Amino acid sequence: MSTDSQKESGAPAASPGPAPTRDLSGGCGDDLERQCCREPDQKLLGTHGGVLGTHGVGDPATNFSCDSPFLSCRGRVIKWFWDSAEEGYRTYCMDKYDEDQNPSGIINLGVSENKLCFDLLQSRLTQSDMLRVEPALLQYADWRGHLFLREEVARFLSLYCKSRTALRPENVVVLNGCASLFSALATVLCEAGEAFLIPTPYYGAITQHIYLNSHVRLAYVHLDSEVTGSDARPFQLTVEKLEVALQGVISEGVTVKGLILINPQNPLGDIYSPGELQEYLEFAKRHELHVVMDEVYMLSVFDEALGYRSVLSLERLPDPQRTHVMWSTSKDFGLSGLRFGVLYTENQDVATAVASLCRYYGLSGMAQHQMAQLLRDHDWISQVYLPENHTRLKAAHTYISDELRALGIPFLSRGAGLFIWVNLRKYLPQATFEEEELLWHRFLDGKVLLSSGKAFQCKEPGWFRIVFADKAHRLRLGMQRFRQVLEGRPPFRT
Template sequence: MFSIFKQEARGLATSPASSSTQDLGTNCGEGLDSESSEKTDKEPVDFYGLGDPAAEFSQMSPYLSSRGSIIKCFRDAAEEGYKAYHLDEYDEDKNPNGIINFGTSENKLCFDLLSSRLNQRDMHHIEPPMLQYPDWKGHMWLRDEVAKFLSYYCKAPVPLKPENVVVVNGCASLFSALATVLCDPGEAFLIPSPYYGAITQHVYLYGNVRLVYAHLDSRVTGMDCRPFQLTVKKLEIALLGAKSEGINVKGLILINPQNPLGDIYSQERLQEYLEFAKRLPDPQRTHVIWGTSKDFGISGFRFGTLYTENQDVANAVASLGCLHGICGTVQYQVAQLLRDRDWINQVYLSENHARLRAAYAYITEELETLNIPFLRTKAGFFVWIDLRKYLCSDTFEEEFSLWRRFLHHKVLLSCGKAFECKEPGWFRLVFSDKIHRLRLGMQRIQEVLEKEPQGAKTLSPCQSLEKSSQSR
């Protein structure tokens, strides 16, 4: 019997902070009816996929358990690019020939604003409770500020309650914790792909939970009006495909804004995904994750929060808080930051948005000059670019080869396979950086592409769509 996560319409997509939320809803009791609103028997099988880390990472270490060997392989798989970057990081003064990082989704545009705010006197305070073991849900004064902050910026119809808030050291920890407490080993979440690939690792580490992919396509077919469009029909196809393989799907994960596509799900779209679950929204089975890494550009703080009205889920996640707690001084600083609405509204948001718009305008103009097709984004720090014409063959091996040539020319990108994109040749380019680094990085990309033999010169569906919608 299938059961399904359901996305609650109240989310952070309308936040002035262009929030990067990961929203989950759950229906762990009853299953989803196997009947589909449309017949999908004859749909192509490549509309869904099934992740299996145990099969992908088969190299066993004699010093580790089989599970430990797989966990180690997660790190090994991501090591080449980021190890090279950290050993040879670009610095305009100390290492001007170092690697430019267009691969990590971090906002590097507002360090001056954040450093100034975090160094103010009100941020530096110590009292005994901060030095002692806390409630693993987080200090109540922080949870209270989180509830007020999310109520205000998410335009919640009723104030959110601090008792429904759990804080831990990052959204990755919350994915791992929720997967563990909501699923049994071998069960799965449904997720549209391409998606932020690290979620594969997050849900597998503790819970041995897998992902079922609802593949999105760059082609505009009868199910779509634009490239990479998520539809209920695609979710249905993936769900039924998983069922045919005996996989019990326990949840739907939606990332809003979507990573790597940059889409924001409208309230109408979210309602369609709710109807996919064949029932009305149930707050007891809907769980929202939000963090400060993207909205405030402080990924090093490691702060993530869960909002759920289900106290069984909150308490189960809090039991894992002993592994994922946040130190008291950081909790205090985050509380101070979230309550300073004058600084957020009058200083940070306006300047952050202006700098992001300028960086986005620069990078998209460069992409157009180089005749590189891309998806125009509505939010996020990245652009989804189409380099398929630079592949000698339509394979992920060729995609990885191109990725490695970029790395050898000292620019780090993220290739589409890392996001489980089913089409080789797509890359994510992060633009939230200073213009001089963007300029140098794009020069290096151009140098690589000028050496590449181009395949088909035809305009991609993505490019033709974007050319017709230049105004944003």
């Protein structure tokens, strides 16, 4: 959790090593095979997620040992990502908390899923209009998605993104989640070795999504918690920071093709104002960069005073042919298991290229029917689901916030998303990522899964993300264990 976009283990990343400047802009992936089929050069080792250089550009293939005689070099890279990034989630899956069957199991406050509204979803998804079987749903369809679904997506986005003009179904492509969208966009927009700019901290799984199939890298725009003025906020993104990062990456010989923005932001919960969005889009236009807007949390803004605006609501897009918007039902509707995501782009070349990849990233006709029925039910969404979901999110957020205040723990208080970004630096004997990793493991030993700041490539050790979109009894137990770990008590036992 995308960030989506799919499961987030919260496992900390490896520590960075020395990073040479080298040209990564050319070639079509041969460097991957050359690097991974030899013992890794310690001088080339970078951080988890395959980042080298001052600005975070590098090759994940240099960061692991080839330990399987059965896999291709590419397969070994993929396995390495799983082994290094999924530790927390794998541990949780083997020992999930269940109130009756496994009360001593792990409470999951690390994976960004909305578990608050199953009752509402069960009621809606089991109604008779959701089940339909006909030949067209069991046969191949337009790879962009069935027209009836794309029409409903266009109407849905027009309404809930508050677009100034009606959005068009021909600009919609339907895929099985935002993870696939990131992978597809990286493949069709970039050559191997090229990069996207991305502000840190960010949803760390994006690294895998854009690298594993296309060998595209991320170039970091490092943000920090320092507040430099009365109108500033922690981890604030500015055009000046974007410019500095872009020039730094170019100076390392890397071609930058785009900018990834998450709004509302994961893990910060920040919302970009219309003015900020316009500035970022103008920056991208000046440098002929694509902008990939991840708006997967757009309906999870539970503080109405924040005034969230989708990029599709702006009066004018500076470069509509290079602006691509993604959304899914995974977060806003708590339907991550259904694997549904959409791309909206006015660039028909991009739409067609991504649609071609839907041979691998598509979803079944029956699932498309279900999604169309759900998205067309504007009365249920606006009058039943969204108000109740926002009420429950706000209550859960308030509970976790009160608990953190009682412990004297600083955190960013936002009204969007499913998570809170908390500063646990005072619990680190030394302000290092090694100490952060030890604390993350102590939480896991204490039967509570969190996500560490390093998993989001935060430049400051000690930050963690806590997901609050869960039932009250699990939140209470999770925070009890959280407190026990911080107080140095033994790991939780029944």
